[in-house]
Amino acid sequence: MHHFQAFRVLYFLLAYLSPVRCAKAPNPALTPLNYGAFTQTATYSIANQLGFFTANGLNVTFLQIPNSPAGYAALLNGQYDILTGTIDNTVNFRFNQQKALSVLGQLDQGPDLVIASVHSVASVQDLRGKTIMVDNATSGYAYLLRKILSLFGLVLGTDYTFQVVGATPLRYQYLINGTTPDGTPAYATILTYPFTAEGEALPADTRPNILARASDFVNPFSSSAFTATTASITDGIKGPLITKFLTAMLEANQYLAAPKHKSCAIGAIAAQLNISTAVATAEYAAATDPETGETALMQGGIFNVSRQGLLNVIDLRAQFGGFTGVPAGFNFADAIVPGPGKLIDYTLRDQAVQAAAEGKVKIKGDC
Numbered sequence: 591m592h593h594f595q596a597f598r599v600l601y602f603l604l605a606y607l608s609p610v611r612c613a614k615a616p617n618p619a620l621t622p623l624n625y626g627a628f629t630q631t632a633t634y635s636i637a638n639q640l641g642f643f644t645a646n647g648l649n650v651t652f653l654q655i656p657n658s659p660a661g662y663a664a665l666l667n668g669q670y671d672i673l674t675g676t677i678d679n680t681v682n683f684r685f686n687q688q689k690a691l692s693v694l695g696q697l698d699q700g701p702d703l704v705i706a707s708v709h710s711v712a713s714v715q716d717l718r719g720k721t722i723m724v725d726n727a728t729s730g731y732a733y734l735l736r737k738i739l740s741l742f743g744l745v746l747g748t749d750y751t752f753q754v755v756g757a758t759p760l761r762y763q764y765l766i767n768g769t770t771p772d773g774t775p776a777y778a779t780i781l782t783y784p785f786t787a788e789g790e791a792l793p794a795d796t797r798p799n800i801l802a803r804a805s806d807f808v809n810p811f812s813s814s815a816f817t818a819t820t821a822s823i824t825d826g827i828k829g830p831l832i833t834k835f836l837t838a839m840l841e842a843n844q845y846l847a848a849p850k851h852k853s854c855a856i857g858a859i860a861a862q863l864n865i866s867t868a869v870a871t872a873e874y875a876a877a878t879d880p881e882t883g884e885t886a887l888m889q890g891g892i893f894n895v896s897r898q899g900l901l902n903v904i905d906l907r908a909q910f911g912g913f914t915g916v917p918a919g920f921n922f923a924d925a926i927v928p929g930p931g932k933l934i935d936y937t938l939r940d941q942a943v944q945a946a947a948e949g950k951v952k953i954k955g956d957c
């Protein structure tokens with residue numbers, strides 16, 4: 591190597607590594623917050639990559655949820671300050687098990703939520719006699735899967751079975767590989783953002799087939815929701831901390847929604863997920879879909895829970911006997927009305943909307 595080249599390499603390393611080292615030094619001005627999530631959403635990618643968390647004084651640690659029981663246990667025991675997970679989980683824990691969890695707002699309506707399969711399974715009918723990978727056999731996505739398959743005439747236990755393997759990142763990995771950890775073949779599963787678009791970019795021999803899009807059958811469908819313990823909402827320390835997180839996510843969500851930020855948003859998604867610009871562009875399209883995305887119209891730009899989307903979630907669970915812990919005569923209509931301490935509690939969301947409107951953090955026009 592010429593000296594000149596060696597010097598350039600050295601210069602590059604110094605220039606590249608120094609800011610990274612600085613960025614990693616603990617900043618005492620930032621308050622730590624533990625965030626549990628199943629996937630890295632577009633809103634999270636923007637908040638993390640473009641500095642919305644740090645601008646709100648937060649050092650957010652992203653904690654990957656391995657499966658829903660583990661994720662909600664971690665929230666209940668304080669390991670997570672907040673999580674995003676399918677709203678059906680909170681409906682279940684709250685109504686069946688009387689767990690004091692509340693939904694603070696809705697993040698999406700199931701972007702790119704599909705039934706995907708390996709190559710040899712070319713249609714829904716090909717699922718007869720097969721096993722389908724799920725996170726949990728009695729959770730929202732499993733009920734959605736059952737609903738869609740039932741419309742094709744397929745019945746769980748008769749025409750197909752479930753194999754419980756874990757959250758979407760794991761199921762995607764097993765689907766692409768064609769096997770589950772115990773060595774049995776993988777055939778199909780539910781996929782969501784960002785895995786659906788990542789799968790569509792794979793070479794033909796490993797690219798999953800999309801057998802059905804959930805929104806063609808159940809729409810609207812409330813999916814990812816900001817969830818915390820009900821006690822934390824009124825806690826003098828946790829409450830304001832969570833409000834800062836919601837403020838950063840709200841600002842990032844508004845950034846995502848603004849067409850003028852499209853290329854910067856795509857850049858943030860690409861950087862966060864370590865994917866090409868082409869795939870990130872497909873992710874952006876899914877995340878900004880007006881029916882299913884993170885900027886779904888029903889959310890009103892302020893993380894509103896879609897009443898109809900939530901009713902559809904409850905309807906699916908009810909259809910498949912998922913309310914065994916709910917007393918006869920339970921008033922669902924009343925139980926889904928937002929209010930302090932209830933299933934949906936907008937207290938902290940409202941504070942975040944206020945903070946974002948006051949513009950304490952300048953949304954960058956550029957990236």
Ligand SMILES: *[C@@H]1O[C@H](CO)[C@@H](O)[C@H](O)[C@H]1NC(C)=O
Nearest residue numbers: 613614615616617620649651
């Ligand atoms: C964020 O917290 C982690 C520990 O959880 C720490 O290692 C890191 O340095 C902190 N980052 C900043 C910028 O303070």
Ligand SMILES: *[C@@H]1O[C@H](CO)[C@@H](O)[C@H](O)[C@H]1NC(C)=O
Nearest residue numbers: 659682725726727728729754
């Ligand atoms: C499925 O979730 C329920 C709680 O909703 C839990 O009790 C059960 O253990 C879970 N099943 C598996 C196999 O994880």
Ligand SMILES: *[C@@H]1O[C@H](CO)[C@@H](O)[C@H](O)[C@H]1NC(C)=O
Nearest residue numbers: 763764767768769770771773
């Ligand atoms: C992928 O599949 C092979 C067999 O085809 C198996 O040996 C390996 O353990 C699998 N890897 C994962 C991560 O599932």
Ligand SMILES: *[C@@H]1O[C@H](CO)[C@@H](O)[C@H](O)[C@H]1NC(C)=O
Nearest residue numbers: 860861862863864865866867
């Ligand atoms: C990003 O993806 C590339 C391949 O596309 C891979 O070589 C690299 O290790 C990945 N980087 C990280 C940090 O995961």
Ligand SMILES: *[C@@H]1O[C@H](CO)[C@@H](O)[C@H](O)[C@H]1NC(C)=O
Nearest residue numbers: 887888889890891892894936
């Ligand atoms: C969102 O909720 C607020 C009240 O919290 C309401 O005023 C607004 O109309 C809602 N937006 C949509 C699109 O439903």
